[in-house]
Amino acid sequence: MHANDVDLDSCAREPIHVPGSVQPHGALLVLDPADLRILQVSANVADIAGTDAAGIAAVLSSELAAWKASGSLPARLVAPGYPLDIAVHLHDGRVIVELERAASEAMDDPFARLTAFAQQMAGNIDLGDALSAAARLIVQLSNFDRALVYRFDADWNGHVVAEAGNGTLPSYLDLRFPAGDIPAQARDLYRLNPLRLIPDADYTLVPLLALDEEQGRAPVDMTFTQIRSVSPVHLEYMRNMGTLSSMSISILIDGRLWGLLACHSRQPHIVPVRVRDACNFIAQSLAMQIGAASRAQTAAIGVELGRLHTKLLASMADAERWDDGLANAPDTLLAITRASGAAILSQNGFSRVGDAPDEEAVRRLTQWLSENGIASDVYATDCLAAAGFYDRTVTETACGILACRISESDDNWLVWFRPEVIRTVTWGGDPHKVVRESGRIHPRKSFEAWRESVRDRSAPWHEAEIGAAHDLRASIVEIVLKKAEQLARLAADLQKSNKELEAFSYSISHDLRAPFRHIVGFSQLLTEREKNLDERSRHYLKMISDSALAAGELVDDLLTFSHLGRATLATGKVDMNKLVEEVRLGLAEDIKDRAIEWRVGDLPMTRGDGALLRQVWHNMIENAVKYTRPRAPARIDISGETVDGGLLYRVQDNGVGFDMAYKAKLFGVFQRLQRSEDFEGTGIGLALVKRIVERHGGSVDATGTVDGGACFTFFLPVLPEE
Amino acid sequence: MSDLRPILLVEDNPRDLELTLTALEKCQIANDIVVARDGAEALDFLNQDGAFATREPGDPAVVLLDLKLPKVDGLEVLAKVKGDRNLRHIPIVMLTSSREEQDLVNSYELGVNAFVVKPVEFSQFFKAIQDLGVFWALLNEPPPKARQRGGS
Numbered sequence A: 001m002h003a004n005d006v007d008l009d010s011c012a013r014e015p016i017h018v019p020g021s022v023q024p025h026g027a028l029l030v031l032d033p034a035d036l037r038i039l040q041v042s043a044n045v046a047d048i049a050g051t052d053a054a055g056i057a058a059v060l061s062s063e064l065a066a067w068k069a070s071g072s073l074p075a076r077l078v079a080p081g082y083p084l085d086i087a088v089h090l091h092d093g094r095v096i097v098e099l100e101r102a103a104s105e106a107m108d109d110p111f112a113r114l115t116a117f118a119q120q121m122a123g124n125i126d127l128g129d130a131l132s133a134a135a136r137l138i139v140q141l142s143n144f145d146r147a148l149v150y151r152f153d154a155d156w157n158g159h160v161v162a163e164a165g166n167g168t169l170p171s172y173l174d175l176r177f178p179a180g181d182i183p184a185q186a187r188d189l190y191r192l193n194p195l196r197l198i199p200d201a202d203y204t205l206v207p208l209l210a211l212d213e214e215q216g217r218a219p220v221d222m223t224f225t226q227i228r229s230v231s232p233v234h235l236e237y238m239r240n241m242g243t244l245s246s247m248s249i250s251i252l253i254d255g256r257l258w259g260l261l262a263c264h265s266r267q268p269h270i271v272p273v274r275v276r277d278a279c280n281f282i283a284q285s286l287a288m289q290i291g292a293a294s295r296a297q298t299a300a301i302g303v304e305l306g307r308l309h310t311k312l313l314a315s316m317a318d319a320e321r322w323d324d325g326l327a328n329a330p331d332t333l334l335a336i337t338r339a340s341g342a343a344i345l346s347q348n349g350f351s352r353v354g355d356a357p358d359e360e361a362v363r364r365l366t367q368w369l370s371e372n373g374i375a376s377d378v379y380a381t382d383c384l385a386a387a388g389f390y391d392r393t394v395t396e397t398a399c400g401i402l403a404c405r406i407s408e409s410d411d412n413w414l415v416w417f418r419p420e421v422i423r424t425v426t427w428g429g430d431p432h433k434v435v436r437e438s439g440r441i442h443p444r445k446s447f448e449a450w451r452e453s454v455r456d457r458s459a460p461w462h463e464a465e466i467g468a469a470h471d472l473r474a475s476i477v478e479i480v481l482k483k484a485e486q487l488a489r490l491a492a493d494l495q496k497s498n499k500e501l502e503a504f505s506y507s508i509s510h511d512l513r514a515p516f517r518h519i520v521g522f523s524q525l526l527t528e529r530e531k532n533l534d535e536r537s538r539h540y541l542k543m544i545s546d547s548a549l550a551a552g553e554l555v556d557d558l559l560t561f562s563h564l565g566r567a568t569l570a571t572g573k574v575d576m577n578k579l580v581e582e583v584r585l586g587l588a589e590d591i592k593d594r595a596i597e598w599r600v601g602d603l604p605m606t607r608g609d610g611a612l613l614r615q616v617w618h619n620m621i622e623n624a625v626k627y628t629r630p631r632a633p634a635r636i637d638i639s640g641e642t643v644d645g646g647l648l649y650r651v652q653d654n655g656v657g658f659d660m661a662y663k664a665k666l667f668g669v670f671q672r673l674q675r676s677e678d679f680e681g682t683g684i685g686l687a688l689v690k691r692i693v694e695r696h697g698g699s700v701d702a703t704g705t706v707d708g709g710a711c712f713t714f715f716l717p718v719l720p721e722e
Numbered sequence B: 001m002s003d004l005r006p007i008l009l010v011e012d013n014p015r016d017l018e019l020t021l022t023a024l025e026k027c028q029i030a031n032d033i034v035v036a037r038d039g040a041e042a043l044d045f046l047n048q049d050g051a052f053a054t055r056e057p058g059d060p061a062v063v064l065l066d067l068k069l070p071k072v073d074g075l076e077v078l079a080k081v082k083g084d085r086n087l088r089h090i091p092i093v094m095l096t097s098s099r100e101e102q103d104l105v106n107s108y109e110l111g112v113n114a115f116v117v118k119p120v121e122f123s124q125f126f127k128a129i130q131d132l133g134v135f136w137a138l139l140n141e142p143p144p145k146a147r148q149r150g151g152s
Helices: A045-049 A053-069 A111-122 A127-142 A184-192 A232-241 A273-318 A322-327 A330-335 A359-371 A463-529 A535-566 A576-587 A610-627 A660-666 A685-695 B014-026 B039-047 B074-082 B101-109 B122-139 B144-151
Strands: A026-031 A038-042 A075-077 A084-091 A094-101 A146-152 A158-165 A195-198 A206-210 A245-253 A256-265 A341-346 A349-354 A378-381 A400-407 A412-418 A423-428 A435-437 A440-442 A449-454 A571-574 A596-600 A606-609 A634-643 A646-653 A699-704 A710-717 B007-010 B033-036 B062-066 B092-096 B114-117
Touching: A026 A045, A026 A053, A026 A206, A038 A053, A045 A053, A045 A094, A053 A075, A053 A084, A053 A094, A084 A273, A111 A127, A111 A273, A127 A146, A127 A158, A127 A256, A127 A273, A158 A256, A184 A245, A184 A256, A195 A232, A195 A273, A245 A273, A256 A273, A273 A322, A273 A330, A273 A463, A322 A330, A322 A341, A322 A349, A322 A463, A330 A341, A330 A349, A341 A359, A349 A359, A359 A400, A359 A412, A378 A463, A400 A463, A412 A463, A463 A535, A463 B014, A463 B122, A535 A685, A571 A610, A576 A596, A576 A610, A606 A610, A610 A634, A610 A646, A610 A685, A610 A710, A660 A699, A685 A699, A685 A710, B007 B014, B007 B039, B007 B122, B014 B033, B014 B122, B033 B039, B039 B062, B039 B074, B062 B074, B062 B122, B074 B092, B074 B101, B092 B101, B101 B114, B114 B122
Parallel strands: A596 A634, B007 B033, B007 B062, B062 B092, B092 B114
Antiparallel strands: A026 A038, A026 A094, A038 A206, A075 A084, A084 A094, A146 A158, A146 A256, A195 A245, A245 A256, A341 A349, A341 A412, A378 A400, A400 A412, A423 A449, A435 A440, A571 A606, A634 A646, A646 A710, A699 A710
């Protein structure tokens, strides 16, 4: 919002299309379309036409009837014997006839110059050159002192982008004029009626007179007339500018008022209808040129943005996650909106490229955006401060943002940043200055250049860039949805395969154990039954039975191992000293013939699943016992201590040890470092230890040397109490 | 104890059946052993239905029930017996290869009287069967009403 919007509000309320009067260089007749009866006339008909209203109406009657019969479109008429330029149109239920004196002196036919101009426009001409050429030609044709090409910005401020003149009037090139200088209803009239002429700002207005008692008093809508009397505010404005005559022609692009060709002279200056038509032609050619150039530019930007969009899509497709994909293509990400920095917030965290505020600042910004409901999907501003966000940590890096909310539920954002651009704008006078005079607001009296530094603003976001943000957001949303679908499918597949695995291990538990049991059972029955078997036969039977027993144990161990993957931990306080004591008691029978020196330290308490941790101790101590079998005495040290972040337990022995080169295999399933005839076992014990410890969030480790003993440790983090 | 009630052994696997029968025989339990080869047969015996419609009335001293059975599996048989007012006093020992915790939990929830995982080692298996037979067939006193039913 500009402060000066308010200033000319009163001006904006003036009903300028029904002034009730005309300028003195033309005369007006208002007729009833049904019977062409005269309803109103301007007081100067006789002055302009050389005869009174009834007289001229009589001269025109047959032409008017023909005009009416052919559809009543705006047209030029000829009154034989009267040197008049006559225009007629039907509007708001009235036939409106405008009369102007025809040009008296012979003038150059503008046709040749117009053709040259049209050819120039059709060629490959730069837009700036086209604007200047149009201004020059208009000055030549119309003999105004100066012609400006006046372009509206998004806020309807005017900017003089091209100029031509004879030097009588000061240059306004590159000056800006506040939006209020041409209020909304004036811009509406410019859009509807492209040409407007004021030959003399000091004119005396000519009132309309009612000739018909009934209908003559209704106000006449003069939107489409050329000789409409203009607002006194505007005349004052012209006098302030030091110009007594003006003509403006609208430049419309796709129905929107792009700008004006504004002509001025210091002195009163009248331009005949034919010249005005030529100038109008120039303006329309220029509009086509501007439209084509802007469409070409939009197309070029579109192609470029499409290329960048494709690159980002490819990068996102290559990456696991969309945010990584964007962060992996930082240059493209910045180029697509011509930003200097970007930040991405997703459930995976925060990343930024280029010149962007830090995570905390970005989070404050997105919070502000969502709290203010500003960003439903895409939001752009070139001035955060003006939008109400005052956070120096953000604004010192970026004054303008283009923010995309990717998903509302997860609070995912993509935000582009642009830094402050201190622009120096040269206004035609102080745009903030209001002149008040007995309750009425007047336009600025001074047109001296007035410079203003625009702070806290970035370069504005182009419509195409905001469009690109919309498109990119849509793509990301699609990718996120697709990824979510994939994940859901994957989860379903995993669940299914987990179920299958469970069914598989269940089946093993039942069906694989049974035959081993049968082999053992029948071979033992046979052994008992045949008392006379020789030694070798008994040995074979024992081998059969032992093998089946070992296989049965293997199945049991495997089941325990696979079971561990899915069983939930029954966490509680665990006295490790007690567990170690129980394990040693359990092994007592097996080691009653062994000479083992035990050294068991005081073990710190922990939290965990007691039954599983007993299994850990069992496997580790059993291993130590097993691999010290060749030692007499064997020495087994068990200790534990509090370390950083948790507890470390250790079982050390003086057994056969292992080669550190194979350490990586130690904790794998079915990995054995010893020959089975030397040391029995299924190769699952340490894998089980590792799995249990890892399920507690801990880790295992081992050191050893061949024949120099081994030391196994496991670390358990301190688990939070529930 | 002249009216020694039979033991109902429900087992589909012929080798397991042979081993179990051998084990029961070895521990010199005098009770008759009635064999059912699937859950449906076991229920027919208990309900005096189907092939067992004309059998001598009376409940078995104990049912040794394998978990995995054709037609009606062990858990279903267990659920039916324990859900039947007339049958639920009959002791049921689940004999199974399964070390699956869930089977154990389910069985106890359904009111099993004992749950035995068949050991791979035969001597252990033999001892387990022997203990079961002695406890449930000889030592266990059924509730009075059931004894009347069995004796009639």
